[in-house]
Amino acid sequence: MSAAVSEQKDDQAAGRMAKALRESAFAGLVTAGLSFPILALRAEPDIRNQLQLQPRWSWLVTAVLLVASARFLALMLDTVRARALAAAGLLLCAFGFGSAWFSPLATASLIGGTILAGLICIGAGFFVDRSHIRKSGPGLLARFAASPAGQTLTSSGAWVGIGMLVAFPLVMLGWLGPAGSLKWINNYGVQILIFVMLGWGLNIVVGLAGLLDLGYVAFYAVGAYSYALLATTFGLSFWICLPLAGILAAFWGIMLGFPVLRLRGDYLALVTLAFGEIIYLVLINWVDLTNGEAGISSIPRVTFFGVTFYDEKGGFSDLFGLPYSPIYRTIFLFYLILFLALLTNFATLRLRRLPIGRAWEALREDEIACRSLGINTVNTKLTAFALGAMFGGFAGSFFAVRQGFVSPNSFTFIESATILSIVVLGGMGSQIGVALAAVVMIGGTELLRELDFLKQLFGQGFDPTQYRMLIFGLAMVVMMIFRPRGFISTRSPSIFLKERKAVSSEFVGQGSG
Amino acid sequence: MENFLQQLINGVTLGSIYGLIAIGYTMVYGIIGMINFAHGDVFMVSAFIAMLLFLAVTAFLGVSSLFLAFFIILIAGMILTSLWSWTIERIAYRPLRGSFRLAPLISAIGMSIFLANFVQVVQGPRNKPLPPMFNQVIQLTSGGEFDVTLAYKQIVIVAVTVVLLAVFWFVVQKTPLGRAQRACEQDRKMAALLGINVDRTISITFIIGAALASVAGVLYLVNYGVVSFSDGFIPGVKAFTAAVLGGIGSIPGAVLGGLLIGLVEVLWSAYVSSDYKNVAAFSILIIALIFMPSGLLGKPEIEKV
Known part of the structure; x- marks a missing residue:
């Protein structure tokens, strides 16, 4: 009886794994199609104003791997917390590999440490997912607002906020000169x-x-x-x-x-x-x-x-x-x-x-x-x-x-x-x-x-501010979905x-x- | 007179491009009642894809025949741009179906900002000039104040548009796919009850719209020979104007509107002021929406309580 149940569980887990692998392979394939040619090739006009192609296949591979693993983790993990952990881990890993690729300053221990930390994060995501039973209830903010402390804050919140705003420049001036x-x-x-x-x-x-x-x-x-x-x-x-x-x-x-x-x-x-x-x-x-x-x-x-x-x-x-x-x-x-x-x-x-x-x-x-x-x-x-x-x-x-x-x-x-x-x-x-x-x-x-310090890591050509509107547009879409x-x-x-x-x-x- | 004839030719060329983009707007609006704000930027992405493919085909693969290269980028561009549009619909619009009224519009605006800046980041902010293609001309008149010419590229643009529209018309009118699409346009719930896969039909609508926009992108590249990351917004709004002018939801209307907008833009810059040509297009949008909301060939909308 118990053997049959555990067998069934194993079957389910295997089926889920197979499905996640299939889906992530599909997502990777789609990403490859999207990235070719707009990510993989870059055209820049030369001195005679003629376009020259520079292939950048590494970008395409990075994008495909990132999307495929993100999709895989999203399908394997159920709770929001675990997904957030896994996403942070994935970003850390990408950051580690990226600095290994681009940065002249990154040392082996730094790169290894970042990637290891990323992998630990992802592992922790799986652990949190297993140990945490999904609960439905009011979110953190709503629970805080309902608590007595939250209620006094919201009732007098406007005045507290205005007071803080009035004090803001003076505090800054006193603190930073x-x-x-x-x-x-x-x-x-x-x-x-x-x-x-x-x-x-x-x-x-x-x-x-x-x-x-x-x-x-x-x-x-x-x-x-x-x-x-x-x-x-x-x-x-x-x-x-x-x-x-x-x-x-x-x-x-x-x-x-x-x-x-x-x-x-x-x-x-x-x-x-x-x-x-x-x-x-x-x-x-x-x-x-x-x-x-x-x-x-x-x-x-x-x-x-x-x-x-x-x-x-x-x-x-x-x-x-x-x-x-x-x-x-x-x-x-x-x-x-x-x-x-x-x-x-x-x-x-x-x-x-x-x-x-x-x-x-x-x-x-x-x-x-x-x-x-x-x-x-x-x-x-x-x-x-x-x-x-x-x-x-x-x-x-x-x-x-x-x-x-x-x-x-x-x-x-x-x-x-x-x-x-x-x-x-x-x-x-x-x-x-x-x-x-x-x-x-x-x-x-x-x-x-x-984020100017990233310049030191990724070279002077890397300018975080040019990603401003990119992230802004993406944030609009993500906010509308969630x-x-x-x-x-x-x-x-x-x-x-x-x-x-x-x-x-x-x-x-x-x-x- | 010669000047007018020349401007007429230029206007029809430009109008074909707008008409092709406008079909994407009108079809999506017809089926899910949403302004696909990112469609103009999908068009811009398709022009970039065409530019890169053209360079890759000529430089890497060594294709020397211009017509063969043109054919390859037309087909490959259609497939790749469709993939973009399909993904956008899947990620940014499908989860919002049934959400509140403003959500898809905001999401589409966000997607439009994302696409323009994505291309800017990965391809750089500079203009991308291509060597001129199909640059021979046919001289139509001579001896007047002005020689009227018909460029090969203009013939190519109009010919490709006509052929594509014929194929597209056949798909919408005669195939099961087109029937499903028209059924969903009339009544989505009823179509679903009768066994039509509505999600799939909507996806296909986005794919067809993107394929036509991709052709417009290739033709835009042939016409102007240069593309930049910010080229999606203004042609997008003009194509939307064309769709509204022709009657939103009506496919022949979109083509007619496109031709009219192209003509107005070209004639306005020739006879009034080229600085204010975009103002003319935007004014038409306002006038059409206020005085003729159902457009030239559209059905009037009835307001129910």
């Missing part, structure tokens, strides 16, 4: 906050009103060029231009909104995309106004309410008796964008309680029902476009005052796709989710710049009976527009 902290405040703090603000602005259009907008960057561009042109031609200050840029962007939002009132779904997405591209092409080609691809430079930089940040008499550092450093401007910019982003958030949260905000959400849930109940859908859609565009315009004029230079290349379709993916990954309509997604997506791509509803899977309704309860985002409509 003016020269060391500049990069962190600028590349991480300011850059991420710009995208948080853009995400919150687009969230009004996509998350609340359910209107899919693929050309949001156009309003960002309108804001940036408004400030650049008004400041360079008329010498207006930033604080006058900021509301003007917002008004102009909102005007363009209505200009886009009017013709697309009747459109829904993918068609709306396409029209907004075309609108964004037209703005971009006009910026490139209307050289008299925008100076074309060269862009507008020497835009007046931000001032501390009239006090400049330059190294001069009456400048910020002179006035306050501090040694001159560019860090003060960056810190001021940080607080400025923090203020603007929080303003966007505050406005959105308040608007959701007004009749217009409720009309947006009703429009997202069901447009026909909305119209039948007497809601003016024209005004509802136009206000959503206009307000979303206005915050985009604010962010744009901040961008111009931060860079001191604008060119059309900052306003391509990729930017629109980035903002939209931040909104979707955050979970549409969730304010905190959008902020989280911006931190992950923008912070993650910025982190790749920190978490299509975004990071935050609950929404809190804006109106409720007796008690505010979070509802699953599964119950929230996506809008048809």
